[in-house]
Amino acid sequence: MTLEENLKRIPDLSDKPAVALETTVLTHGMPYPQNVECALKCEEEIRRAGGEPYTIGIIKGEIKIGLTKDEIEELGKNMQAIKVSRRDIGYCVSKGLNGSTTVAATMILAKLANIRVFSTGGIGGVHRGYNDTMDVSADLEEFSKTDVNVICAGPKAILDIPRTLEYLETKGIPVIGYQTKKMPLFYTRTSDYDLEISASDAKELASIIYAQSLLGLNQGSLIVNPVPEKFSLDANKMEGYIQEALRQMEEQKITGKAVTPFLLAKLCELTKGVSLETNMALIENNAYVGGLLAKELLQLRK
Ligand code: PSU
Ligand code: MN
Numbered sequence: 001m002t003l004e005e006n007l008k009r010i011p012d013l014s015d016k017p018a019v020a021l022e023t024t025v026l027t028h029g030m031p032y033p034q035n036v037e038c039a040l041k042c043e044e045e046i047r048r049a050g051g052e053p054y055t056i057g058i059i060k061g062e063i064k065i066g067l068t069k070d071e072i073e074e075l076g077k078n079m080q081a082i083k084v085s086r087r088d089i090g091y092c093v094s095k096g097l098n099g100s101t102t103v104a105a106t107m108i109l110a111k112l113a114n115i116r117v118f119s120t121g122g123i124g125g126v127h128r129g130y131n132d133t134m135d136v137s138a139d140l141e142e143f144s145k146t147d148v149n150v151i152c153a154g155p156k157a158i159l160d161i162p163r164t165l166e167y168l169e170t171k172g173i174p175v176i177g178y179q180t181k182k183m184p185l186f187y188t189r190t191s192d193y194d195l196e197i198s199a200s201d202a203k204e205l206a207s208i209i210y211a212q213s214l215l216g217l218n219q220g221s222l223i224v225n226p227v228p229e230k231f232s233l234d235a236n237k238m239e240g241y242i243q244e245a246l247r248q249m250e251e252q253k254i255t256g257k258a259v260t261p262f263l264l265a266k267l268c269e270l271t272k273g274v275s276l277e278t279n280m281a282l283i284e285n286n287a288y289v290g291g292l293l294a295k296e297l298l299q300l301r302k
Contacts, residue, residue, distance in 0.1 A: 003093055006062055013054070013065075013113045017294035019046045020065075020110035020118040020148070021287065023057035023100035026072065027081045028261040029121070030276060031268065036076035038280045040069065042119065042287035049291025054115060056106045058084060061096035065113045075100060083257055085138045103150060104142035107220060111146050116213075116297055118148050119290030121283040122156040122186045123222070124260060125164035128246065135259065136167065143220040144171040149209050151223040151290050153282040154184035154191075157235070158242050158263045161185065165193060174221040176208060178289060184226035187233040187278050195224070202289065206296035225289050227282040233274065241270040 021042055026035045043053035054066040057075060064071065075081050075098065084092050084099035086108060092099035101109060103123045110118050124137020143150075155164045165183070168175055177183070177198035182190045199205035209221055226232070245266035254262045268276045 001062055006093075007112070010063065010065055010112050013052075013115050015298070017051040017291070017298050018113070018115040018117070019051045019053055019287070019290040019294045020106055020115045021046075021053060021055040022103055022106040022118070022120050023055060023067070023075060023081070024083050024102045025121055025283070026076045027079045027100040028083050029264050030279065031265075032077055032079070034276055034280060036073055038283055039072050039076060041280075041284050045284050045287040046119070046291040046294075049288045049295065051117075051291030051294040053287070053291075054110075054113070056101050056109050057081070058089075058092050058097070058099035058101065060098060061093050063093065063109055063112070065109065065115075083261070085257070086142060087138070103139040104137070107142050107146045107148040107150065110148050116147070116149055116209075117151070117290050117294040119151045119283070119286040121153060121279055121286065123150065123152050125155040125159040125161075126167055127259065128158070128160045130160055130163055133255070137260070140164070140167050140171065140173075143168070143173040143222060145219070147213060147218050147220055149221045149223060149293070151178070151225055151286045151293065153186045153227050153286060154224045156186040157188070157238060158245070158260075158267070161191070161193065168222065171219075172217075173219060174208070174212060176205060176221055176223045178205060178223055178225040180224070180226050184224050185235065186282070187227065187238050187275060188235045189226040189229060189232040191235070202292035202296045205293055206300055209293075210297060210300045223289075223293070225282075225286050227278060228285055231278045231281040233278055238267075238271075238275075241267055241275075244270060
């Protein structure tokens with residue numbers, strides 16, 4: 001199939017309570033088989049909330065909006081897909097490769113199908129050591145280009161949190177706390193960083209997002225939803241593991257797109273899988289809230 005044919009077949013989901021899911025977390029963020037288990041559970045959670053899940057990825061060069069269960073299984077098991085961000089989409093498609101999409105690339109492809117809501121675990125941000133490396137994820141930039149609303153559990157503590165927040169502010173990206181007024185930091189429910197915007201339920205969340213979209217600002221919002229209490233980890237303890245993971249990263253001279261996957265895998269190893277359990281719980285929780293939000297947004301547009 002040519003890319004032109006592929007693009008023509010992409011559905012228009014504007015009148016569906018559609019929720020996008022990414023695939024880099026499947027291939028580069030979690031080990032098998034928990035990754036596949038989690039991806040399928042996310043789809044279930046979206047349905048349970050009244051939404052329709054669409055897991056996004058690239059299979060043999062074809063952009064897929066809604067992978068089948070077998071395709072999810074295949075991507076998650078063989079893990080040979082390349083990590084595709086904004087810059088890699090054209091390459092992956094033209095070479096006929098399997099590609100798993102990051103937050104940035106998933107936003108772009110979700111937008112092609114008019115999907116407005118996208119649930120994930122963590123987004124990329126400004127990395128620690130930015131002053132030397134200039135490592136800022138393309139995810140952050142994408143929010144000021146593509147109007148898809150992303151639900152995550154906050155930036156992961158492997159990042160430079162204050163700089164990540166400043167970057168979002170500079171770019172004019174609304175950061176909306178879902179039932180919280182403090183910035184959640186992925187593994188932990190709360191932090192000392194105050195959020196200026198928060199919503200107490202999905203209806204209020206939808207009304208903020210809807211207003212922003214009516215203004216034609218053409219940008220995404222970041223919704224931060226704390227990990228469920230039961231799975232929240234101790235921030236100080238995690239900091240120790242993060243320091244160790246960063247030390248090994250430097251020692252092994254890991255750079256570029258390999259940085260985030262390396263740190264995620266290291267943390268999983270160092271915490272003996274405890275961080276993985278938390279990771280799964282928070283993504284599934286975000287999927288559920290994504291379903292609620294997609295339903296509310298559709299009501300407002302009717
Ligand atoms: N952060 C996480 N889990 C993840 C990722 C980030 O806590 O799985 C993945 C997402 O797909 C995100 C990507 O879009 O890593 C960011 O990679 P980079 O930092 O290279 O932009
Ligand atoms: Mn990077």
